[in-house]
Amino acid sequence: MRKTVSFVLNGNRMEMEIEPEWTLLHLLREELEMTGSKSGCESGECGACTVIVNGKAVNSCLFPAPEIEGASVTTIEGMAKPTGELHPLQTAFIEKGAVQCGYCTPGMIMSAKALLDENPNPSEGEIRHALAGNMCRCTGYVQILDAVKFAAHALSTKGEVRPRKGEERIA
Ligand code: FES
Ligand code: FES
Incomplete structure (x- = not known):
């Protein structure tokens, strides 16, 4: 059954319905079309999917999407300034x-x-x-x-x- 989660993504407040079995990587790439975080092994081995959740680097391929409720998530898309100036x-x-x-x-x-x-x-x-x-x-x-x-x-x-x-x- 779908559930609603609220979280902050690259400084923007988000609210969306998710399936409980989704990973954070699936949510980012497939649902939000934010493809900066890469899908490599999908088993926690390669780090290509790394994002920051509440200040910690995590493998988003293993991170259950329901656990982002109330969290702050930063992805590579959030690194440059809105002006385009790189981090x-x-x-x-x-x-x-x-x-x-x-x-x-x-x-x-x-x-x-x-x-x-x-x-x-x-x-x-x-x-x-x-x-x-x-x-x-x-x-x-x-x-x-x-x-x-x-x-x-x-x-x-x-x-x-x-x-x-x-x-x-x-x-
Ligand atoms: S895709 Fe390899 S660790 Fe997540
Ligand atoms: S895997 Fe090609 S630059 Fe690292």
Whole structure:
């Protein structure tokens, strides 16, 4: 039987009817057509579906949709400003060459955002730990680590990390 859930998605209040067996990933991609969060393994192994729920990075493929009642959800679509200006993490991934096919990128960025929101100055070990559940098949992790370090520095110094001309949002 359908149930109504109320939650906040990327700063917008939402109310919708869901089926109890839906996952959050299904709700986002299939019902709301927000396809920035990727579907990879759908078994909690790859991290491509990572979003932030109440400040914590979660695998949305395993997260039961009914549990978002009253929660605040952030996805990759909520990272750039309404003006289109990218979040420093998105800019850092571009600047450091941390994106190739881009399939893992939304999940990587959401895991990194959850880390930096909680710990603005993480060690390399802490970054590795935060990204341990996110797999990348093509870029290699060195550039991804560099990007997170670069973004942490930019955010902590409020540095101006601007996208190059013509660069668009990652999602
Ligand atoms: S699709 Fe969710 S962890 Fe792989
Ligand atoms: S950039 Fe292709 S999987 Fe990571």
